[in-house]
Amino acid sequence: MAERVLVIGSGGREHALAWKLAQSPHVQQVLVAPGNAGTASCGKISNSAVNVSNHTILAQYCKDHNVALVVxxxxxPLAAGIVDDLTAAGVPCFGPSAKAAQLEASKSFSKSFMDRYGISTARWSSFTDPQEACSYIQGADFPALVVKASGLAAGKGVIVAKDKEEACQAVLDIMKDKAFGAAGDTVVVEELLEGEEVSCLCFSDGSTVAAMPPAQDHKRLLDGDKGPNTGGMGAYCPTPQVSGEMLQQIKTTVLQKTVDGMKEDGIPYVGVLYAGLMLTQQGPKVLEFNCRFGDPECQVSNHPPPK
Structure with missing residues (x-):
């Protein structure tokens, strides 16, 4: 029997998900909340005005409208526990729990997790005091530094500093001037990794992973990789930089290792796991984890994996 699916969100990512879900013979209708102009009326797809931030109202809406799955x-919303609340109300929901979403919601949490489970990443330290962060920066032996707001900052809370003075100023901007709000209550300072950046996403059921084709997202605002980081300035997929052999290596040493570690910690990871990686001379290293489909990676990933 064909089912009704509700997609939460309003961007190009959600448009791509709705478009793909609507192609399934198992799906009767796709609702998108709040959606956008592209999802307003498009065949099986239509927008919904339901309040997605009130999980009690949302759960009742899903029951009233026979929604079989929420994506x-x-x-x-993932960090706010939407999956936990809808699941508790008996509404199937695709995505990680709030605790599992900490892999993205707290860079400090994810970096500590990677260290504990031997997942390759940049050298780092986290701080809640700006003076301590600046002292660490002045004494760091890294050739270049990156300063990150630990919390959610819509992909923009990363500052690549050209020198230690700029790194200290970034700390002050984030922690004292609240450039990214509460997301900057804790900062992570780490070495700048050199190489090409790629995004490797997978589906996980909490135990196993199924890798998607790798994509490359361009984050810096200006041509020539200059300017501040944005949430993403475009992407393409698949990437010639990641061979089938390398993707298998990333799947084993990063994606599966992460899912195994979360399971070991009693926080099973179910949903889409996104690893942002730098392809360094020492091999792939994790820059960050995201707890959902990337946007714009989601829009370009309808391709077969590399041979």
Missing amino acids: VGPEV
């Missing part, structure tokens, strides 16, 4: 696009 969550953005990270903020």
Whole structure:
């Protein structure tokens, strides 16, 4: 029997998910909340005005409208526990729990997790005091530094500093001037990794992973990889930089290792796991984890994996 699916979100990512879900013979209708102009009326797809931030109202809406599955696009509702609340109300929901979403919602949490489970990443330290962070920066032996707001900052809370003075200023901007709000209550300072950046996403059921084709997202605002980081300036997929052999390596040493570690910690990871990686001379290293489909990666990933 064909079912009704609700997609949460309003971006190009959600449009791509709705478009793909609507192609399934198992899906009768796709609702998108709040949706956008592209999802307003498009065949099986239509927008919904339901309040997605009130999980009690949302759960009742799903029951009243016979929604068989909720697919969550953005990270903020995941970190707010939408999956936990809908699941508890008996509404099937695709995505990680709030605890599992900490892999994205707290860079400090994810970096500590990677260290504990031997997942390759940049050298780092986290701080809640700006003076301590600046002292660490002045004494760091890294050739270049990156300063990150630990919390959710819509992909923009990362500052690549050209020198230690700029790194200290970034700390002050984030922690004292609240450039990214409460997301910057804790900062992570780490070494700048050199190489090409790629995005490797997978589906996980909490135990196993199924890798998607790798994509490359361009984050810096200006041509020539200059300017501040954005939430993403476009992407393409698949990437010639990631061979089938390398993807298998990433699947084993990063994606599966992460899912195994979360399971070991009693926080099973179910949903889409996104690893942002730098292809360094020492091999792939994790820059960040996201707890959902990337946008714009989701829009370009309808391709067969590399041979």
